[in-house]
Amino acid sequence: MDRRQGLSVRLKLTLSYAGFLVIAGALLLTAVWVFLLRGRSQSLIVSDLSDFLRVFDPSNFGPVVFVPAGILVLAFLLVFGLVGGWILAGRMLAPLIRITDATRKVANGPLSHRIRLPGRRDEFRELADSFDTMLAQLEAHVAEQQRFAANASHELRTPLAVTQALLDVARDDPNRDTGELVERLRVVNSRAIDLTEALLLLSRANQRSFTREHVDLSLLAEEATETLLPLAEEHDVTIETSGDTSTTIGSPSLLLQLTTNLLHNAIGHNLPEQGIVWVHTSVRTDTVVLTVENTGEKLPSQLVPTLTEPFRRGTERLHTGHAGVGLGLAIVESITHAHDGTLVLTPRPAGGLRVTVHLPAASAHVRQV
Numbered sequence: 625m626d627r628r629q630g631l632s633v634r635l636k637l638t639l640s641y642a643g644f645l646v647i648a649g650a651l652l653l654t655a656v657w658v659f660l661l662r663g664r665s666q667s668l669i670v671s672d673l674s675d676f677l678r679v680f681d682p683s684n685f686g687p688v689v690f691v692p693a694g695i696l697v698l699a700f701l702l703v704f705g706l707v708g709g710w711i712l713a714g715r716m717l718a719p720l721i722r723i724t725d726a727t728r729k730v731a732n733g734p735l736s737h738r739i740r741l742p743g744r745r746d747e748f749r750e751l752a753d754s755f756d757t758m759l760a761q762l763e764a765h766v767a768e769q770q771r772f773a774a775n776a777s778h779e780l781r782t783p784l785a786v787t788q789a790l791l792d793v794a795r796d797d798p799n800r801d802t803g804e805l806v807e808r809l810r811v812v813n814s815r816a817i818d819l820t821e822a823l824l825l826l827s828r829a830n831q832r833s834f835t836r837e838h839v840d841l842s843l844l845a846e847e848a849t850e851t852l853l854p855l856a857e858e859h860d861v862t863i864e865t866s867g868d869t870s871t872t873i874g875s876p877s878l879l880l881q882l883t884t885n886l887l888h889n890a891i892g893h894n895l896p897e898q899g900i901v902w903v904h905t906s907v908r909t910d911t912v913v914l915t916v917e918n919t920g921e922k923l924p925s926q927l928v929p930t931l932t933e934p935f936r937r938g939t940e941r942l943h944t945g946h947a948g949v950g951l952g953l954a955i956v957e958s959i960t961h962a963h964d965g966t967l968v969l970t971p972r973p974a975g976g977l978r979v980t981v982h983l984p985a986a987s988a989h990v991r992q993v
Contacts, residue, residue, distance in 0.1 A: 635713075637709060637712075637713035637716070637717070638705075638706060638709035638710045638713050639706075639709070640709070641705050641706075641708065641709030641712065641713070642701075642702055642705030642706045642709050643705070644705070645701045645702070645704065645705035646698055646701055646702050646705065648701075649698050649701040650698060653698070719741055719743075719748035719749070719752065720748060722739060722741060722752075723739055723741070723748070723751060723752055723755060726738075726739045726755070727755075730759060735759055735762055735763040735766060736763060737759070738756045738759060738760075739752040739755055739756055740752075740756065741753070768933075780816065780819060780820075783812045783813070783815050783816040783819070784816070786812045787809060787812050787813070787816075790805055790808055790809055790812070791809075793805070819951075822951040822955060823951070825878075825881065825955055826934070826951060826954060826955050826958055828878075829878060829955065829958035829959045829961075829962045830958050830962070832962045834874075834875035834877075834878060834962075835875065836873050836874050836875065837873065837874075837875075837876065838871055838872075838873055838986055839871065839872055839873065839874055839875075839876050839879050840869055840870060840871050841867075841870040841871075841872065841879070841883070841905045841912055841914050841983070842867050842868065842869050842870055842905040844876070844879055844880050844883045845865055845867070845883055845887075845903045845905055845914065846865060847880060847883075848880065848883040848884040848887045848903075849863050849865050849887065849903060851884065852884065852887050852888060852891060855888070855891055856891050856901070859891060859894065859896075859899070860896075860897050860898060860899065861891050861894050861895075861899040861900070861901060862898075862899070862900050862901070863887070863891075863900075863901045863903065864900065864901070864902050864903070865903045865904075866902075866903070866904050866905075867903075867904045867905030867906055868905060868906055868907055869905075869907075870905040870906065870907050870912035870913070870914070870985075871912065871985065871986040872912050872963070872983040872984060872985060872986055873984070873986050874962075874963040874983070875963075878959045878962070878963075879959065879963070881955065881959065882914075882955070882956050882959040882960065882981065883903075883914065883916075885952040885953070885955055885956050886914075886916040886952075886956060886979055886981075887901065887903065887916060888952065889916075889952045889953060889979075890916050890917070890918035890976075890977070890979075891918070893918065893920050893976075893977065894918050894919055894920050894976070895919050895920060895921075899918065899919050899920070900918065900919045901916065901917070901918045901919075902915070902916070902917040902918070903915070903916050903917075904917075907985065910984065910985050910987070911982050911983065911984065911985055912982075912983050912984075912985050913980060913981065913982055913983075914980070914981040914983070915978065915979070915980045915981075916978075916979045917972065917976065917977070917978040917979070918976045918977060919972075919974070919975060919976045920972075920975050920976035920977065921975050921976075922971065922974075922975045923971040923975075923976075923977060924971075925971055928969045928970070928971050928977070929969065931953050931969060931977075932953045932954055932956070932957040932967065932969070933954065934951055934954040953969075953979075956979075956981070960981055960983070963983050963984070964983075964984055965981060965982050965983040965984065966981075966982045967979070967980070967981055967982075968980040968981075968982070
């Protein structure tokens with residue numbers, strides 16, 4: 625925003641200090657005159673300039689010299705207020721100047737710079753600490769976005785490179801069976817489409833650009849189970865669904881995608897035979913809970929928190945026919961945060977993963993409104 629140059633804050637504070645001192649001095653002199661000198665027979669009119677010098681003679685101090693003495697006092701207070709106010713304003717504004725310098729360094733340099741303002745807590749220290757916290761979050765967000773862009777570019781480049789290789793083979797070998805080539809191109813193209821749609825869905829969830837309405841998580845769990853039941857049967861996985869009516873307010877399509885991703889992930893990371901997936905919904909105080917739990921191999925506790933990062937996979941999938949695009953749990957986390965919820969991932973002691981989604985209940989939304 626283009627603004628016209630105005631007075632500095634330090635100058636404004638200086639003038640304020642000086643003006644306050646002058647006004648206070650004037651009120652003090654007025655009070656002295658009203659309560660001590662008014663009614664004296666001597667006049668307050670200054671007849672000669674030499675009366676200014678009589679203020680230094682105690683024997684001549686009286687109402688006749690009160691006016692010039694008062695002017696000298698006010699002049700002294702004005703000069704003292706300007707000088708003292710300038711020094712005090714500089715000391716008071718020093719933290720703000722340091723914060724301003726830090727913002728300029730961050731604007732023109734790395735986000736790793738911090739203010740780290742010393743001293744006890746006050747308004748300026750709280751502002752500096754809040755700014756440091758914001759910089760740390762911004763630096764982490766930028767780093768995450770850079771990793772995401774690099775990973776997305778790599779993931780998108782893979783199907784394009786495979787497609788280019790298949791086309792080169794077809795061009796160099798015209799007698800090659802085109803049916804096999806077309807089928808492989810179809811598979812690669814489908815993966816590229818799935819990845820692009822997942823990226824668009826992730827962007828939509830992060831922007832929170834959706835209409836909110838009442839949604840029952842138990843119905844979404846049943847719908848996702850029916851949709852993925854053929855996949856579960858194909859891989860010998862049993863899905864057990866239970867729970868109560870759990871109503872929240874949000875996007876039905878996004879929450880269905882969340883449930884489907886969790887269920888698909890649970891099926892894809894399961895035992896090769898006789899695997900089980902448990903889907904449960906419940907209601908707690910001001911919160912509805914969706915829990916998806918599956919059997920599988922044991923996961924290291926330090927690995928689990930990283931599973932929500934885009935394109936981050938844990939162990940190798942046991943059902944390689946449905947490898948996904950590496951955005952399943954990242955999309956789940958984004959949708960959860962877009963609905964003001966929390967996502968908790970916990971490794972099961974017997975193997976597998978327990979994913980718990982906490983969302984505000986519909987009744988909590990009503991009370992907030």
